[in-house]
Amino acid sequence: MNLELTVIGGVDKEGEAEPVERLDMVRGEIIGIVGPTGSGKSSLIGDIEQFAQGDTPSGRRILINGRTPGAEPRSDPRKKLIAQLSQNMHFLADMTVVEFLKMHAKSRGKPASVAKEVVELANTLTGEPIHPDHHLTILSGGQSRALMTADIAVISDSPIVLIDEIENAGIKKREALELLAGEGKIVVVVTHDPMLALMPSRRVVMRNGGMYRIIDTSQEERTVCEDLTRVDDWLMSLRETIRQGEVVEAAP
Amino acid sequence: MKLVVVAGTPGAGKTSILMHTTRSLLQSGMKPAVVKIDCLWTEDDRRFERLGVPVVVGLAKDMCPDHFSIYNVDDMLAWAASQECDVLLNETAGLCLRCAPYPDNCLAVCVIDVTTGPNAPLKVGPLLTTADVAVATKGDVVSQAEREVFRERILEVNPGCRIVEANGLSGKGSAELAELIRNGPETAADMKLRHNPPLAICTLCTGELRVAKEHHRGVLRHLDGFMEYVGE
Numbered sequence: 482m483n484l485e486l487t488v489i490g491g492v493d494k495e496g497e498a499e500p501v502e503r504l505d506m507v508r509g510e511i512i513g514i515v516g517p518t519g520s521g522k523s524s525l526i527g528d529i530e531q532f533a534q535g536d537t538p539s540g541r542r543i544l545i546n547g548r549t550p551g552a553e554p555r556s557d558p559r560k561k562l563i564a565q566l567s568q569n570m571h572f573l574a575d576m577t578v579v580e581f582l583k584m585h586a587k588s589r590g591k592p593a594s595v596a597k598e599v600v601e602l603a604n605t606l607t608g609e610p611i612h613p614d615h616h617l618t619i620l621s622g623g624q625s626r627a628l629m630t631a632d633i634a635v636i637s638d639s640p641i642v643l644i645d646e647i648e649n650a651g652i653k654k655r656e657a658l659e660l661l662a663g664e665g666k667i668v669v670v671v672t673h674d675p676m677l678a679l680m681p682s683r684r685v686v687m688r689n690g691g692m693y694r695i696i697d698t699s700q701e702e703r704t705v706c707e708d709l710t711r712v713d714d715w716l717m718s719l720r721e722t723i724r725q726g727e728v729v730e731a732a733p
Numbered sequence: 734m735k736l737v738v739v740a741g742t743p744g745a746g747k748t749s750i751l752m753h754t755t756r757s758l759l760q761s762g763m764k765p766a767v768v769k770i771d772c773l774w775t776e777d778d779r780r781f782e783r784l785g786v787p788v789v790v791g792l793a794k795d796m797c798p799d800h801f802s803i804y805n806v807d808d809m810l811a812w813a814a815s816q817e818c819d820v821l822l823n824e825t826a827g828l829c830l831r832c833a834p835y836p837d838n839c840l841a842v843c844v845i846d847v848t849t850g851p852n853a854p855l856k857v858g859p860l861l862t863t864a865d866v867a868v869a870t871k872g873d874v875v876s877q878a879e880r881e882v883f884r885e886r887i888l889e890v891n892p893g894c895r896i897v898e899a900n901g902l903s904g905k906g907s908a909e910l911a912e913l914i915r916n917g918p919e920t921a922a923d924m925k926l927r928h929n930p931p932l933a934i935c936t937l938c939t940g941e942l943r944v945a946k947e948h949h950r951g952v953l954r955h956l957d958g959f960m961e962y963v964g965e
Contacts, residue, residue, distance in 0.1 A: 527873075527903075527905075530877075531898070531905055531906075534908065535908075536757070536904065536905070536907065536908035536909075537903060537904065537905060538903060538904070558881045558884065558885075564877065565877045566876075566877075567873075567876060567877065569874065569875060569876050572875070572876065572879060573848050573850060573874070573875055573879065574850050574851045574875075574879055574882065575850055575852070576851060581851075581878075581879075581882060584851070584882045584885055584886075585878045585881055585882050585885075587885060588881040588882060588884060588885035589881065629876050629878060632876075632878050633877075633878075636878070637877065637878065637881075
């Protein structure tokens, strides 16, 4: 299926028209959203998630394949085009992990048997394993985020994926991003992390609530990103070593 | 005249959602009037006045707030007509979750807070099960998965209802609700309630203060579920 996601610009916090008037995204593209805290990054993906039609403070409009989406893809999870990993780090539902996953699978029209797969996948992203009979409310921030990530990859398998600051949860961020991105999806990543910001081919810079400019990732930036990946691998291995109670050695 | 009856658990965001929806209705050229029913005290009328729409407050005091709301429907509609309005937004204060203040020819809206957890839709009763629209609020506080599980739970108790995901702070969902109101039913002459009210008057209603079992009369239900009639 052909899929194109368009954001028609609205206004910034002062009510001025935002400098980027239109943003088009196609399947297979990962796009970054960067900018200082409070600059409107989460509001932008919030607008996309709810298919805003001039009815949010930004006044932005979201088009799918050039048209206003109908009410059904907006509200029915079985037809939902969008999967979202928000900044929320905790579950509030007083249910066990497996009960919750089975119910979520049902809401998305998937068989209950996927619950086991979600837990196994989540446990590849987090240190301390999650047990299916654990109550959701006792999971740590990292465990919750790992479970939310695996849940999106397996149950909310939608063609558009919105990811808000995946780096803040103490889970393996690059593996998590690769898991969520899948093949042929449109992926929007809000991030403060230099490596994640330079992985996409383009990034939107937010300022004062508006889309300020779009930067194409240059060849030089790609090289920086490769260096960062090596640094990140080293940091991850140090983290694991320290977590396991061992002693670290100097860089090779 | 259209009638919209908004009910929901305390603190779910009824007033905030209704304020955003009122703005949206005004933008589309409709003329809304607001009646805010509360039990003992409210100053929400001041919030609505700032929108420039006619508003009255009804305090139910010692009367059941749902009965108060229903008993005054004719007066409310007459008042809204006298203000030359075409839609009456009635925010109720129902608390006991046994009945629902929805007449048949209205748009019945139940506002329910997602953070109360996926078992909450099972506890709300006729307020939710007989509603046309369930407005799920505070969804920004939980994950998308949790919102979808909550939605599934609403559909378990009310399979035919329309679910609107809304946010009282940002106004999300209010345009959608306003459109449902614009397409909602017109009131009729002999309206009936959708759901039967709970058991009739009890000893406490007539002023009994003593706790001991022997002082209570009427249709009584024991902790184990056994029901009996005690009285003449």
